[in-house]
Amino acid sequence: MLRPVLLTALLSLPSAFALGAECQIDIGSTDQMTFTQERISISRECKQITLTLTHHGRMPVAVMGHNWVLAKASDVQAIATDGINARASGGYLKPGDERVIAHTKLIGGGESTSVSFEVGNLTPGESYAYFCSFPGHWAAMKGTLELID
Numbered sequence: 001m002l003r004p005v006l007l008t009a010l011l012s013l014p015s016a017f018a019l020g021a022e023c024q025i026d027i028g029s030t031d032q033m034t035f036t037q038e039r040i041s042i043s044r045e046c047k048q049i050t051l052t053l054t055h056h057g058r059m060p061v062a063v064m065g066h067n068w069v070l071a072k073a074s075d076v077q078a079i080a081t082d083g084i085n086a087r088a089s090g091g092y093l094k095p096g097d098e099r100v101i102a103h104t105k106l107i108g109g110g111e112s113t114s115v116s117f118e119v120g121n122l123t124p125g126e127s128y129a130y131f132c133s134f135p136g137h138w139a140a141m142k143g144t145l146e147l148i149d
Contacts, residue, residue, distance in 0.1 A: 021045040029066040031057030038143045046119050053104045054112040061108030066132045067091055069103040070145060073127040080138040092133040122147055
């Protein structure tokens with residue numbers, strides 16, 4: 001039987017913890033131009049999401065670099081096209097592109113990087129996509145991100 005003090009402490013835990021909301025996401029990428037997940041679901045209960053991208057391949061960033069970019073699904077192709085001129089040093093993202101909601105830096109095989117973003121900046125019901133902006137990768141390396149209750 002739980003003691004009243006312990007029961008009170010458990011009941012007062014933040015709802016995101018008590019309900020098991022996952023506010024930290026790990027996603028991998030490979031030398032075969034794939035992400036390890038094609039769909040990410042995030043809880044609206046999270047105030048902030050921290051996403052960690054790990055490149056499980058061996059190829060260097062100049063040959064098979066990957067990043068993780070979040071945007072509205074309708075903006076993905078235009079962001080990828082506009083980013084080509086930014087080159088690798090700019091992460092293949094146009095500087096100051098307001099269509100980009102969040103992104104990691106470009107990494108090579110064996111490296112990891114993280115990005116945090118506010119869930120409150122996402123609109124319920126909007127279609128969101130994530131992709132790699134390295135030239136030619138966005139068509140194969142993509143997935144969907146959805147808000148869940």
